[in-house]
Amino acid sequence: MKILAYDRVEKPVLDQLKEKHDVLFFKNIDPSSDPEFLNALSEAEGIIGLALPVNQELLEKAPNLKIVSNVSVGYNNLDIPELTKRNIMATNTPGILTDTVADMAFGLILATARRIPELDYFVKSGQWTQSLTEEHYGVDVHHKKLGIIGMGRIGNAISQRAHFGFHMDILYHSRTRKLDAEEKYDATYKSLDDLLRESDFVCLITPLTKETEGMIGRREFQLMKDSAIFINASRGKTVVEQDLIDALKNNEIRAAGLDVFEQEPVEPDNELLIMKNVVTLPHIGSSSHETELKMSELAAENLEAGLSGRKPPNLLNPQVWEKLE
Ligand code: DGY
Secondary structure, X not given: OEEEEEXXXXXXXXXXXXXXXXXXXXXXXXXXXXXXXXXXXXXXXXEEEOOOXXXXXXXXXXXXXXXXXXXXXXXXXXXXXXXXXXXXXXXXXXXXXXXXXXXXXXXXXXXXXXXXXXXXXXXXXXXXXXXXXXXXOOXXXXXXXXXXXXXXXXXXXXXXXXXXXXXXXXEEEOOOOOHHHHHHHOOEEOOHHHHHHHOOEEEEOOOOOOOOOOOEOHHHHHHOOOOOEEEEOOOHHHEOHHHHHHHHHOOOOOEEEEOOOOOOOOOOOOHHHHOOXXXXXXXXXXXXXXXXXXXXXXXXXXXXXXXXXXXXXXXXXXXXXXXXO
């Protein structure tokens, strides 16, 4: 089978795929114009990889495609209705990255509250020459109120850490009530506005959809406490980035911890990059060695199933399967 692998598939998994299939791997290319990529696309029966924008334009150039296997849980790069219309299966890799992303989100909570990167630089650059003053203090995480927007698997894993490890009060906002989280972590359901008003930490972990795009903007930052710390571990486009910059500049919130940006890789002149109270990461929430390998393995399993006429374990558009059966 002809397979097009894109950007992030771990080497052992790529090698295994190559043993069985005719695989071409692409990284750091422009998928709309790279001639080799376009040629491979015209023959590909399967695509596996991370964040390739699979839309009508790309699909028109892929007449033989049967399945697109994302190496990520998020699938905002895939136009699912368009794939479904063309009877092409789409899959993702849920579950295995939950704890890894939750660890990272908690890392951002601690790093922003206790100003860890800023103070690391303070020590390493030789500025620690006298005893410290309150100018260097951070704020506590333990026993504070954590507001989680999006109580899915990752929201639950963050709540578990916050409730049992840090004795935090959990507030959450989600499309539906999550009685399980209420019982296990004593979490309280709130309207979005109440969550924003009451939380010391606001952690956004919702998928990017038409409904969540730009859901946190000027109005929402103004509702937050001046002392609030905002964490984004979802997708950059769930936030109106300029409004976040303004909120930080106007001291409407205390700090932000960001794994994701409106534009990725982030533009070097993005103002967020020069703010001391902003901790940044390069969209690396799920990227530990262990979890990246497991995600690639699961994506390959989804791909192999789809190509060999079995139902992929993580099928996003089951309507295609029903038609194929
Ligand atoms: C995911 O799995 O969605 C991660 O954010 C990587 O994109």
